[in-house]
Amino acid sequence: MTQAQPxxxxxxxxxxxxxxxxxxxxxxxxxxxxxxAGRVYGLCLRMTRDVQLAxxxxxxxxxNAWRALPRFETRxxxxxxxxxxxxxxxxxxxxxxSPVGPSLDDEEGTSDALEWTLETPVEVRExxxxxxxxxxxxxxxxxxxALYGYSHVEAAQMLGVAEGTCKAQLHRARKLxxxxxxxxxx
Amino acid sequence: MSGADxxxxxxxxxxxxxxxxxxxxxxxIEARINAERSTAAPPRPARARAVPxxxxxxxxxxxxxxxxxxxxRSLLPAARPAAQSPIxxxxxxxxxxxxxxxxAYVPDPRYxxxxxxxxxxxxxxxAALPPPARAKVMASLAAIQRAKQDLQNALGKDPGNALLQxxxxxxxxxxxxxxxxxxxxxxxxxxx
Numbered sequence: 403m404t405q406a407q408p409x410x411x412x413x414x415x416x417x418x419x420x421x422x423x424x425x426x427x428x429x430x431x432x433x434x435x436x437x438x439a440g441r442v443y444g445l446c447l448r449m450t451r452d453v454q455l456a457x458x459x460x461x462x463x464x465x466n467a468w469r470a471l472p473r474f475e476t477r478x479x480x481x482x483x484x485x486x487x488x489x490x491x492x493x494x495x496x497x498x499x500s501p502v503g504p505s506l507d508d509e510e511g512t513s514d515a516l517e518w519t520l521e522t523p524v525e526v527r528e529x530x531x532x533x534x535x536x537x538x539x540x541x542x543x544x545x546x547x548a549l550y551g552y553s554h555v556e557a558a559q560m561l562g563v564a565e566g567t568c569k570a571q572l573h574r575a576r577k578l579x580x581x582x583x584x585x586x587x588x
Numbered sequence: 589m590s591g592a593d594x595x596x597x598x599x600x601x602x603x604x605x606x607x608x609x610x611x612x613x614x615x616x617i618e619a620r621i622n623a624e625r626s627t628a629a630p631p632r633p634a635r636a637r638a639v640p641x642x643x644x645x646x647x648x649x650x651x652x653x654x655x656x657x658x659x660x661r662s663l664l665p666a667a668r669p670a671a672q673s674p675i676x677x678x679x680x681x682x683x684x685x686x687x688x689x690x691x692a693y694v695p696d697p698r699y700x701x702x703x704x705x706x707x708x709x710x711x712x713x714x715a716a717l718p719p720p721a722r723a724k725v726m727a728s729l730a731a732i733q734r735a736k737q738d739l740q741n742a743l744g745k746d747p748g749n750a751l752l753q754x755x756x757x758x759x760x761x762x763x764x765x766x767x768x769x770x771x772x773x774x775x776x777x778x779x780x
Contacts (some may be wrong), residue, residue, distance in 0.1 A: 523597060
């Protein structure tokens, strides 16, 4: 038996599972699903605000991912890739449900370095409700940037909007959260 | 969204992005995947595209039959206790011979005999294949060998890891599948 190797020979489990799923191994794909389902569903639920739609979107996300898996570059992040799919699916479902969405010009974008800290601690259910009540565009940008940690550029790309628009939506989200929660959002 | 969560947070970053669905969504996903698989080919890695379609189709037919027969004959014999499947056998052997992992994963003499027989004629069989197919087979076997080595190394660090054990067994199955493909594809008149 070969002795333990240094880190450069460490097996990347997710990549190994992706590789196996690419060959048609649905058990490997199920492991990937189990690993990522919570974050994908959380994203879909927050974007659609509807449990049934979110379940549909989550299923659609993983089915689309299964179909596209051979094209997935293992050097990139699987979670980011899944989130991109989930955003696309959720936007499409939402568009279908209410075809006309609000738009926002990108000139008013100013929220470059927000940490999204709250002056006074707020209960989770309260803040979730406040996020839930945000307009679609502002909520989408907020979820991807403040909750999922994507940069303005990444969030804008996922949402198919200009970076400035994304910043403007975040600015709007901050203002609305401040009004609703009655605390400063810094 | 998080129900009656009364925990207080002072930053949005403290909110968990993950929300577990109220029900398991996998069964429906799996059903859709299986339904698609029954009407279309499963997703394949990019490397398979370079193989000539005619040979690929023939190999697919041969492989599906050969692997099924081989697994039924060598890995899951009805008369043998379930404990002798590669995964469970490997677990048993860890306690007996923890320093001989490479041997522990191939405990079945029939597997060893079949593999030895296939390896013995491999070079001659490879010579009978079209050059592009031969190159693909050799690349596949090399990749499998590397995967086996990596997995064995990792198991040396974490011998009880069930996922590793499963992946290693899968690589042995992959190797046998390739060897059987080569054997059958270069001698189509031979029965299994």
